[in-house]
Amino acid sequence: MRSIKRKIVSIIRIVAIGCIFFSVSTKAIAQKLTLRTQTTELNINEQGYYSSIRVEGIEILQKGTYPVITACFENKLIEPSQVEIKKNQLYIKMKDGDLVVLQYKESPISITFEVVNVSSKYEALLYGPIILNINDLVGDVIGVVQGNGVAFGMQSLNIKTNAGIPQEYAEQVFEKYGYTGKEAVLSVRTTPVAQLAASDIGDGAVLQFSCKRRNQLEYRDIQNLKDVMVVPLKDQDAVIKGSKIAFFGSKAEDALNSISALELEHGLPHPMFNGEWGKTSRASMSSYLISDFEEKDFDFILKKAQIADFKYIYHSEPFLDWGHFNWDPKLASEGDESVRKMVEKAKSQGISVGIHTLSNFLTTNDAYVTPVPSKHLLKQGILELISDLDKEQTDIQIRKSALFSLPMTLNALQINDELITYGTVEEKGDIMMLKNCKRGAFSTSVSSHKKTDKLYKLWDYPYKNLFPDIELQDKFVDRLVEIFNKTGLEQISFDGLEGCVYTGHDEYAMARFVSRFYEGLQHNVLNDGSNLNHYMWHIHTRMNWGEPWGESMRTGQVENRIKNQDYFKRNLFPRMLGWFLIRLADKKFECTTLEDLEWALSESAGFDAGYAMTINTKTLKNHGQIDELLTLIKNWDE
Secondary structure, three states: OHHHHHHHHHHHHHHHHHHHHHHHHHHHHOOOEEEEOOOEEEEEOOOOEEEEEEEOOEEOEOOOOEEOEEEEEOOEEEOEEEEEEEOOEEEEEEOOOOEEEEEEEEOOOOEEEEEEEOOOOOOEEEEEEEEEOOOOEEEOOOOEEEEOOEEEEEEEOOOOEEEOOOOOOHHHHHHHHOOOOOOEEEOOEEEOHHHOOEEEOOOOEEEEEEEEOOOOOEEEEEOOEEEEEEOOOOOHHHOOOOOEEEEEEEEHHHHHHHHHHHHHHHOOOOOEEOOEEOOOOHHHHOOEEEEOOOHHHHHHHHHHHHHHOOOEEEEOOOEOOOOOOOEOOOOOOOOHHHHHHHHHHHHOOOOEEEEEEOOOOEOOOOOOOOOOOOOOEOEEEEEOEOOOEOOOOOOEEEEOOHHHHOOOOOOEEEEOOEEEEOOEEEEEOOEEEEEOOEOOHHHOOOOOEOOOOOEEEEOEEOOOEEOEOHHHHHHHHHHHHHHHHHHOOOEEEEOOHHHHHHHOOHHHHHHHHHHHHHHHOOOOOEEEEOOOOOHHHHOOOEEOOOOOOOOOOOOOOHHHHHHHHHHHHHOOOOOEEEEEEOOOOOOOOOOOOHHHHHHHHHHHHHHOOEEEEEOOHHHHHHOOOHHHHHHHHHHHHO
16 A cells, blocks of 8 residues: 555656646747848847848837737737747747747848748748738838838748738638728729738838648639639649748848849849849840731741831730630641741841740530530539529529629530530529520530439630639640740740639739749740739739720820839839820821820830730731831830
8 A cells, every 4th residue: 555655656747847847848949040141130039020120220110919820720820929049949838839940040141031931720821920010112012111211121941931911811810900002003903912921011111921732622712702712733743841931131222133143143043135134124124016917927027027126026815816826827837836936037147936824724525515516615613503404404403502693704514525615694582593504515515314313514715715623724834834945935924824723823823824934945935914913923024904995195094104104113013104005096096106106205215114015917018107106116115
């Protein structure tokens, strides 16, 4: 009996000593950390929050508590509670007991954090958010904030680390940290605060980045449609591990040069033109000719381009289809080989050739649609058939679905290898009747189908096109890469990049499209688009777009052209004015005059911004003063 008591006492003593040791060791392992570059100092306290951020000795961290990371799980924001440092790694214990491990690295240029371990339960990981006390110039896309003579920035180092906060957690973050921020207003798009790398909050600015887990089937709100099916990724971008971010600081006037150095240090895209980085090269803002030439007109187009001293000519509609990107035979009778020959001829005269695309837009005449549709057409979700479907049926009964709350253009469905379009929808209780259906739409085969077969509702767009899912989207990119590498084309416009967002993978999907293209190229290609996000900033040469068809040159889109210059300035980006149109006279407009063109060119000179001049072949052949107009362009550009 006594021996049992002694054992119990011994156990109690051991437990007590263990508790004391655990308490002491817990206090001992909580550590502060100071990280430095040549100009910047980050201080992190024992709990895993920033206690100070200094650039050139100036404190820029606003008063408050801003975590190094925040985890997102089941509608909760989970913050750090304690930090331990081991061999250049931060072991961050979260308030739910889980652990996040960040590898950190200091260099003269930047400080980096990389996620090397994270609980698989977390839906997303936020970097910060961090609120600064400066906001003289807030680069909302590039993620660089300037004030008090200094600049401080955060940069994503891979495409899965995105600017902003996942939509499911944005309102919680705004409420917790008490900011609303300013949207990024551009003529073609207003980007909400939740998608920005930085935002002006009135008395300062916020920096916000995140990485989302993408390896599970989800249902998300997309384009104002709720509970849309989002297919998971299957590669390394599907998980949070590997997400990587960099911080840098500098004098305000050195901000752009600091980004250049950071790109080179971390192997980010760093396109060069004539031996100079694209973001500082004048070549990035060069004017160019947009036209609709055919193969037989190519010598004529080159001659006209030389009069204006255009270094790039760009075809506005080169393809018969989008997806496989087969050439219009009027432009390229021998396909890729014809284009290669034209590119070589132009190059011999000092001119580069470019083309227009609509990125991931998929035409219904493409082989991914007809005669056998791909299994990877982009789907909104699954509809439930009430009964089997025979070949003749043109009215189809389904269970009620909220997917019909957003009107579509094509009204397309897919079941097995058949595409169907419906006319109208009638609703009775829990049943919907799809009326006046066209079976075997887009020249697919009509078949009978079982009630248990999956009937998918497809995404479309008012251009009367469909979309690929993110897996098929990669094949679109690979075909474009093949075209450019085979032909030597040197310019592309990524129009319609917003179509990538329909996949449900938000800004990531756009960055994936553009970066996959860039990484596959074997030569330098000047590119632009009407959309810009944080990672694409490093790849895009410029942004340039415009549809000046409905107004005269002196009134068309003037406000928008001016508005965009502020966007470019705060994001340290090359300046462009968009497209201008030289036209022949018609019922609504007079032909473009020398005075009209002088006005446009003076606007370009005043803003020190490039432009595109749209002149179709008919106008080049029939405008009585075309050579004088082209000479005017050359003189003003010089």
